Amino acid sequence: MALETMPDGPVVENPAMDKGPDFTQRAHAALIDPGLRRNFRRAMDGLMEKRAAQFADPVAWAALRERGAQARAAALARLPDLLEELEARCAANGIQVHWAETIEDGNAIVLGILNHHRARQVVKGKSMVSEEMHLNDHLAAHGITAIESDLGEYIIQLAGELPSHIVMPCIHKNKDQIATLLAANIPGLGYTEDVAALTAAARRILRDRFAAADAGISGVNFAVAETGTLVLIENEGNGRLSTTLPPLHIAITGIEKVVERLDDIPPLLALLPRSATGQPITTYVNMITSPRKPGEKDGPAAVHLILLDNGRSRVFADAQLRDTLRCIRCGACINHCPVYARVGGHSYGSVYPGPIGKILTPQIAGLDVAGDLPHASTLCNACVEVCPVKIPIADILVRLRQEAAQPAGAATPAVKGAGSRRHIAEALVWTVWRWVYAWPWLHHRATRLLARIGNWIPARAPLLRAWTRNRTRPHFAGQTLHERARRAGIDHE
């Protein structure tokens, strides 16, 4: 049962993730749950296949991807200017822009706007940034009910869980788990696995909520600086309803989501849904440029845009780490990650799981809090191969490992918590390794010795014990290749 894989209480990334179980413990809980592993494997296999079918032509894929990566990189290269341009454009169009440096600021701004409009009932379209802010909890604490209208988000809200995937939040659940959950929560709905019936029941409930809502809150996929347009894609129409039906719309996004021109949108939209779910295009593409204008029949009277920083400026400040911010949140890296497929989304202790979470969360929350995540990778590069905006995820993982293990003390470290994971024993091992492998004289002697006595290293030695839990021990050859090459008379210069 997926519920049992969750540690007690919500796992949140920003306030003190270190108090809960760590990645290894959470991963253990997932690994011993065969049902959960099956759910993930099946879902990921399907997603990989669908994506591959969309990018069957490698030349077209390479060209499109180059275009997407360039659009994102160009936007980041001019980020401060573009944000100003975006703000000015939005303001001219009647969209009010707010800057939130921290998640507390963001939550306070949302609450302030809702209170100003006396809004008590809120419907939400899908927004990962609002998850990052734990906005629902904050609103609930102030007497405001926010109901998720994306079906997947609605399901995990009912279950009291966090999303396990950035695109498909309840991917860890199978059909009967969802059927049981909905039957228990929707009056008049008995247990059924019929997807059409389940969707219809959820839609019935949500329709009433849309009609009664005082405000809609949504995310943003891209914010176009040139025109002040908020682009929002979705498949269920809930995003369109959330942003058009209630009298107030609040859009929340990270500062990195800006792009330069409207021209950048087509290639990015050609990449995003195909990478995410293997769809050529989403059912809905919403482009919001202003509140309702005089004479228009629908649309909210007021639109607000909240731009959250929450550590992104610091990521932006480092030339290498900046590439992290190119992300368009397609989730392809997650779908192709062999570690994610085994441990599932909740193991990461963050709303951003998988490879993107492994590079983003430690930078936002700090290496002192999430410094174990960059090591939860074999650096197999499966993510790098599919990322539609060419983020060098593996290189950033290595950089974060380096930042975590370096001697602490830099006045302004590039990453929060740099140096916090330095272990003297580990540093010593690498020092010794360096001397052995950089000095031929020592190397010859050490490896000759090891080749001869290595097989007698006690099985209880720490690394060997971890290795042999499900493998036999490696067999030292007795003589090194160096020795055998010399004896075979192979030229050495």
Added chain:
Amino acid sequence: MSQPSRPSRPETVYFFGTCLIDLFYPQAGLAGMELLRREGLRVVFPQNQSCCAQPARNSGYLDEARAVARRQIETFVEDWPIVVPSGSCAGMMRTHYPALFEGQPDAERARAFAGRVVELTWFLVHVLDIRLADKGEPVTVTWHASCHAMREMGVRDEPKQLLRQLSGVTLVEAGHETECCGFGGTFAVRHAEIAAAMVDDKVTSIARTGASAVISGDCGCLMNITGAIDKAGRPIVGRHIAEFLLERCHGA
């Protein structure tokens, strides 16, 4: 990412043995050199070589990695191709040395060195255009693709092309062939439980092919996979591709 576009056939090549082959699989290294010698090349194995430095680099110990990488750069001085019987070590030297030495006084040397690094099977196929005559008994094998061979060196079909040249060998593809085996260097011990889940799945897909041998071009993967196979008591052997090809051509 990409290998050099078909360089002309050299007279002499360097052979980089890798630290895992040095200690655990010297026969694979000897076989790799023999395959090259059989094609009429002079093979040079510098005795001062040691390790590509990937273990330290991947752990974030860049100074240590640079010191060891620098030793390789200073050792392989002649302008000969450096043939590597491992996609992972080749990937380290070819794709990561330039970044590792960026801003260092020897950056230019590191770039030139990186440009000479080639993966063994790629070299056999594209430079030597090797023809293999199989003398072995009929056998069914499967292939394990190494992540770095594929995704850093662009070596995907070359090893399989070589295996398909062997008339007595039936190659059966395993499910999830391109998925990581869970080795990942220190990952295998740092995240032992996840690594175990990954390699167990890998072994299951290999066993499903019915093959009696799994062939790979990387000894890290091989050590991981055969360790798990042996622990599970399955009757499947693991072989480095160089050793396997040479065995077949000798009729062993």
